[in-house]
Amino acid sequence: MESWTIRIDDANLQGTTFALQSKGDCYLSPNTKLVSVEKAVRLSSEGLARRFCTAVMQTLRGRHGADVTLTVAHFVESRNRPLDDALVIARIDSSNFVPNKRPAGT
Numbered sequence: 001m002e003s004w005t006i007r008i009d010d011a012n013l014q015g016t017t018f019a020l021q022s023k024g025d026c027y028l029s030p031n032t033k034l035v036s037v038e039k040a041v042r043l044s045s046e047g048l049a050r051r052f053c054t055a056v057m058q059t060l061r062g063r064h065g066a067d068v069t070l071t072v073a074h075f076v077e078s079r080n081r082p083l084d085d086a087l088v089i090a091r092i093d094s095s096n097f098v099p100n101k102r103p104a105g106t
Contacts, residue, residue, distance in 0.1 A: 001080055003042040004049040007071040008034055011064035028070065030084035032056055032097045041084050046072055052088050059097040 006028040027040030043049045049072040060068050090096075090103035 001077050003044065003075050003077065003083060004046050005037075005040045005042060005073050005075045006049055006053055007073050008060075008064075009069045009071060011060070011068040028052075028056070028060075029099075030087045030091075031099045032059065032091070033099045034064075040075075041088065042075065042077070042081060043088060044083050044085050046074075048085060048088065051092055055092045055095070056097050 008026040008028055011026070011034070025036055026034055027037055029035045029039050030041045041049075041052070043052070053070040053072060057068075057070065060070070087103070090105055094103040096103040
């Protein structure tokens with residue numbers, strides 16, 4: 001299954017997220033956490049992934065430093081995992097990027 005995901009680079013990280021990035025394996029989850037590739041956001045289009053990057057960038061810079069960068073990456077996965085489009089769109093529309101608070105309507 002083809003999808004788009006978001007890789008995290010140059011973030012000011014600590015603990016387990018530092019270990020993720022040092023392996024080159026740090027991604028953004030649909031709940032705006034830094035995670036491994038297995039839990040990374042999966043979106044149906046590059047355009048939606050770029051919108052999510054733009055919307056969440058200020059929040060991530062506040063959490064992880066001004067040098068954090070996001071890279072949209074094409075992803076091909078063998079297992080059939082559902083896409084995160086609905087949750088991401090709801091987060092963008094409500095500007096809700098708090099990891100443990102689901103946006104209304106999801």
